[in-house]
Amino acid sequence: MTGLYLAYTYAVARPTDGLHRVATTLSGVAGARAHLVEPTDAGEVVAVVSPVPAADFDEAALRHHLEELTWLEEIARAHHHVIEEIAAHTTVLPLRLATVYLDDDRVRAVLDARHDAFRERLSQLAGRLEWGVKLYIDTPAAPLTAPPQDLGPGRAYLHHRRAEQDLRQAGYQAAQTAAERIDAAARLHAIDRVRHRVQQGELAPGPGTNVTNDAYLVETEHADAFHAAVVRSTDDLPGVRVDITGPWAPYSFATPHQDEESAP
Amino acid sequence: MTDPLANRFDSFPSRSAPPGGQSSASLADILERVLDKGIVIAGDIQINLLDIELLTIKLRLLIASVDKAKEMGIDWWEHDRSLSSHAEHRQPLEKENQRLREQIEKLQAQTALPPAADADADPTPRRATAKRAQPRSRPTTRGAP
Numbered sequence: 001m002t003g004l005y006l007a008y009t010y011a012v013a014r015p016t017d018g019l020h021r022v023a024t025t026l027s028g029v030a031g032a033r034a035h036l037v038e039p040t041d042a043g044e045v046v047a048v049v050s051p052v053p054a055a056d057f058d059e060a061a062l063r064h065h066l067e068e069l070t071w072l073e074e075i076a077r078a079h080h081h082v083i084e085e086i087a088a089h090t091t092v093l094p095l096r097l098a099t100v101y102l103d104d105d106r107v108r109a110v111l112d113a114r115h116d117a118f119r120e121r122l123s124q125l126a127g128r129l130e131w132g133v134k135l136y137i138d139t140p141a142a143p144l145t146a147p148p149q150d151l152g153p154g155r156a157y158l159h160h161r162r163a164e165q166d167l168r169q170a171g172y173q174a175a176q177t178a179a180e181r182i183d184a185a186a187r188l189h190a191i192d193r194v195r196h197r198v199q200q201g202e203l204a205p206g207p208g209t210n211v212t213n214d215a216y217l218v219e220t221e222h223a224d225a226f227h228a229a230v231v232r233s234t235d236d237l238p239g240v241r242v243d244i245t246g247p248w249a250p251y252s253f254a255t256p257h258q259d260e261e262s263a264p
Numbered sequence: 265m266t267d268p269l270a271n272r273f274d275s276f277p278s279r280s281a282p283p284g285g286q287s288s289a290s291l292a293d294i295l296e297r298v299l300d301k302g303i304v305i306a307g308d309i310q311i312n313l314l315d316i317e318l319l320t321i322k323l324r325l326l327i328a329s330v331d332k333a334k335e336m337g338i339d340w341w342e343h344d345r346s347l348s349s350h351a352e353h354r355q356p357l358e359k360e361n362q363r364l365r366e367q368i369e370k371l372q373a374q375t376a377l378p379p380a381a382d383a384d385a386d387p388t389p390r391r392a393t394a395k396r397a398q399p400r401s402r403p404t405t406r407g408a409p
Contacts, residue, residue, distance in 0.1 A: 100309035251297035
């Protein structure tokens, strides 16, 4: 039989002086205070945990709740909040949403088992944060040119379609150019890059159409230069918009990835 | 104290619960990170990975699509294993054909369009022929066995 509370685990972090204090000021996913869990032989990693009611976080409840966008948003924001605050004080490896253990001892067992791997990735990410860079292009308006009067309906339709097509092509061209310039500028200051899916749909309203959605890993002291270079890279391009978000805890880089490491 | 944990849990989940309201980050940006990224460790509570995957897919319908980028020929998706699950390789030519076919069909549907001078054949079998003639992007047979 499980207890009344389960151990919701946010992140693995590098312990620092005062991290305990920071953690205990944070309100977690169910409103309870967070705390740190240490490995059995106090080491170079800790886990950030908070108690959550079993009634809301056991398997059946969780599966059910995750389908509710309101609930999911609350959990996601709370999860993110804890990680963000911890990341402001030390290096973190964010865990995926809803990583839940029966109790702190079970969390400790995971720390014991994976201590070295966690420590290694933490040291690789030390002093580095993630920045999001999204590129948008203006949604093409209807073609301005009216078809010549003497066209029949069929040819007028074709004419219209062609004008639309041209307009879209021009937009795509601009997007390609902008995407290349942004990436070139960003890579001057970034250590790594991960591509996310472009955003569209209800949760990601424009303005404009999102055409790239990237995350860059940047040294803290290069953040300003990174920011400036990315902004500058598309200054003279009409019809495109760059949205920079961050700094984020290195969510997108918590797990080492294969594709980009050896990119030229 | 007046604010024991148990009481705070009672009202959960409620809209007033999210802590701070600190971060101005958009929900889409947060969800794509907390659900799609981050370290995956099997917890004791197994919302098994399959459920999370399904959830992620559903959310993708809300927040994300690769179609736009692909349409524009930005094709890193093809090289990203995690993204290319249904990245059947569509030839640009095939796409162009598809587009043209749609256009022809639209035009044919417009009754205002006068029949072509050589409209001796019924258009239906014609279209069928055109479809069948559509080249499949099958690789040409390699050398003799």
